[in-house]
Amino acid sequence: MSAVRSSLALAVLASVFAAGFAVAQPAPARPAPPASPREAAPIDLTGQWVAIVNEDWRWRMVTPPKGDYASVPLNDEGRRVADQWDVSQDGRCEAYGAAALLRMPTRLRIRWDGNERLVLETDAGRQVRNFAFGAPAAPAARSLQGQSAAKWVTPPRNPGGPGLAGAGGGPESRGGYLEVKTTNLTPGWLRRNGVPYSEDAVVTEYFARFAAPNGDEWLMVTTLVDDPRYLTQRFIVSNHFRKEAEGGHWNPRACGAGS
Amino acid sequence: MSLRSALRAVFGVLFLLNCAAAAAQTNLIGYWNPLFHEDVDERIPGPSIGDYLGLPISDAARLRAEAWDASLLSMPEHQCKPHPSTYGFRGVGVLRIWEDRDEDTQQLVKIHTHIAWQEQHREIWMDGRPHPPEYAQHTWQGFSTGSWEGDVLVVKTTHLKAGWMRRNGLPLSDRATMTDRFHRYGDVMTHVMIVEDPVYLTEPLVKTNGFLLAPAGTMTPYPCEPVIEVVREPGFVPHYLPGKNPFLGEFGQHYGLPREATRGGAATALPEFAETLR
Numbered sequence: 001m002s003a004v005r006s007s008l009a010l011a012v013l014a015s016v017f018a019a020g021f022a023v024a025q026p027a028p029a030r031p032a033p034p035a036s037p038r039e040a041a042p043i044d045l046t047g048q049w050v051a052i053v054n055e056d057w058r059w060r061m062v063t064p065p066k067g068d069y070a071s072v073p074l075n076d077e078g079r080r081v082a083d084q085w086d087v088s089q090d091g092r093c094e095a096y097g098a099a100a101l102l103r104m105p106t107r108l109r110i111r112w113d114g115n116e117r118l119v120l121e122t123d124a125g126r127q128v129r130n131f132a133f134g135a136p137a138a139p140a141a142r143s144l145q146g147q148s149a150a151k152w153v154t155p156p157r158n159p160g161g162p163g164l165a166g167a168g169g170g171p172e173s174r175g176g177y178l179e180v181k182t183t184n185l186t187p188g189w190l191r192r193n194g195v196p197y198s199e200d201a202v203v204t205e206y207f208a209r210f211a212a213p214n215g216d217e218w219l220m221v222t223t224l225v226d227d228p229r230y231l232t233q234r235f236i237v238s239n240h241f242r243k244e245a246e247g248g249h250w251n252p253r254a255c256g257a258g259s
Numbered sequence: 260m261s262l263r264s265a266l267r268a269v270f271g272v273l274f275l276l277n278c279a280a281a282a283a284q285t286n287l288i289g290y291w292n293p294l295f296h297e298d299v300d301e302r303i304p305g306p307s308i309g310d311y312l313g314l315p316i317s318d319a320a321r322l323r324a325e326a327w328d329a330s331l332l333s334m335p336e337h338q339c340k341p342h343p344s345t346y347g348f349r350g351v352g353v354l355r356i357w358e359d360r361d362e363d364t365q366q367l368v369k370i371h372t373h374i375a376w377q378e379q380h381r382e383i384w385m386d387g388r389p390h391p392p393e394y395a396q397h398t399w400q401g402f403s404t405g406s407w408e409g410d411v412l413v414v415k416t417t418h419l420k421a422g423w424m425r426r427n428g429l430p431l432s433d434r435a436t437m438t439d440r441f442h443r444y445g446d447v448m449t450h451v452m453i454v455e456d457p458v459y460l461t462e463p464l465v466k467t468n469g470f471l472l473a474p475a476g477t478m479t480p481y482p483c484e485p486v487i488e489v490v491r492e493p494g495f496v497p498h499y500l501p502g503k504n505p506f507l508g509e510f511g512q513h514y515g516l517p518r519e520a521t522r523g524g525a526a527t528a529l530p531e532f533a534e535t536l537r
Contacts, residue, residue: 042409050529050530051530052313052465052528052529053313053528053529053530053533054312054313054314054315054464054465054466054528055297055298055313055466055467056297056298057312057313057527057528058312058514058516061312061313061520061532061533061536062516062533062536070299070300071295071296071297071299072296073296104530105529105530105532105533106530107530123530124530154409155285155409155410175408175409175410175411176409177442177444179444206442206444206449208411208442208449210408210411210440210451212438212453212463212465213436213438213453213455213463214455214462214463216463218465220442220449220451220467222442222444222447222449222467222469224447235296236294236296236447236469236471237296237297237469238297238449238467238469239467240451240465240467249531251530251531251534
């Protein structure tokens with residue numbers, strides 16, 4: 001009887017380990033080439049998106065008064081520069097730089113250019129941003145949109161979540177987001193009334209996508225601006241965009257004083 | 260090896276596998292300080308009367324808000340009200356998040372959120388239980404269940420008391436529901452609220468709130484005891500009758516904004532609305 005028990009116990013134990021081994025160690029095969037960033041994308045950001053401006057409305061939909069830099073953690077030098085702005089500068093392209101472009105009332109079109117570059121276009125200010133995956137790009141001249149290095153961040157698969165089975169998760173809801181770091185910028189404005197960021201600014205953005213209960217698809221971009229020249233601390237905002245049909249309303253308008 | 264020993268080994272292996280799965284989750288536990296880099300006027304000093312910019316409100320919501328008198332908050336019945344969960348994450352006060360796990364299985368049963376102001380304590384059930392029937396009690400924080408979408412905590416809340424979407428009288432009904440999402444990026448957390456209300460919203464209201472991890476955070480108690488602040492006639496409730504609120508135009512006049520903007524509505528949040536203001 002004892003021998004039978006021991007045999008049964010060993011068989012059970014062996015089957016558990018074998019099952020685990022089978023899951024963790026698939027049969028050896030020729031390693032597949034690494035997926036391109038386009039193929040590896042955990043979420044699809046492409047398409048047309050419209051900004052829903054229901055936060056900071058009076059700083060985003062209209063040009064706020066000179067000196068209205070409430071809630072931006074400016075240092076003394078930042079305030080001094082902001083106070084030099086004049087209403088005749090309203091509409092200039094500095095307001096459409098990478099650190100604040102997505103705060104504008106705008107539509108976005110996002111598409112792949114090849115397998116290693118995402119392109120984001122705005123109709124407001126007619127700006128184009130390039131998110132490059134892979135090896136860092138060679139240094140280029142500073143620009144309003146700077147140079148952006150992108151990478152996907154994908155959580156490990158964890159079907160079932162940390163709670164009981166059925167508490168959530170699963171392959172169809174794996175999540176993940178795009179992280180973009182932008183440097184090599186020319187000076188720009190965090191707000192249309194000349195609240196400044198400098199060429200030293202580093203902009204870090206997280207692009208996430210989710211579905212609302214009513215079926216609407218949303219893009220949420222959390223933006224972190226670090227600027228040791230004009231800010232006392234990191235400036236953090238988030239913008240949300242609703243998915244639209246391809247070829248929907250698109251109203252390109254160039255930036256520039258008086259536009 | 261005995262059967263008992265073998266079964267212990269089996270459970271040990273299963274335990275380790277489960278721990279590996281749990282470790283893959285985003286850890287939201289800790290203290291979080293709210294960031295006020297957005298909507299600071301609304302969230303710190305409080306919104307202006309008649310400021311409905313960008314909000315997808317219905318005519319009924321506008322009518323209710325225009326009748327609202329801030330003196331209402333001085334009444335004893337209203338002094339100790341917490342924010343409903345549909346607003347609390349936009350308010351002031353430290354946020355603390357912690358979890359309850361079953362002692363024997365270490366399975367996640369519940370996540371708690373607690374916001375300092377008026378002690379807004381919310382329980383988010385993670386054990387797959389259903390929401391109660393509609394006739395169950397409605398509370399300020401409602402009934403919440405959570406699940407994970409990858410590393411994002413997604414929470415569905417029902418059974419809310421009639422509350423508010425903005426502290427200037429814009430109401431939410433007791434039929435409102437909310438889906439909120441907790442996205443963590445290092446020491447930054449973006450909280451997303453998707454509020455639906457067939458009475459006072461014409462489309463879902465989506466808002467985002469930023470938080471910064473506070474490793475040395477603390478939570479203070481917030482005892483509240485109502486007192487008579489203003490002696491009033493019995494039964495009097497501060498209010499304005501339709502068309503009689505003298506303060507509705509002040510916000511627009513101060514900032515030079517047209518009435519069709521300040522009165523809100525879904526269209527005022529779209530880029531093309533900005534074009535009409537030029």
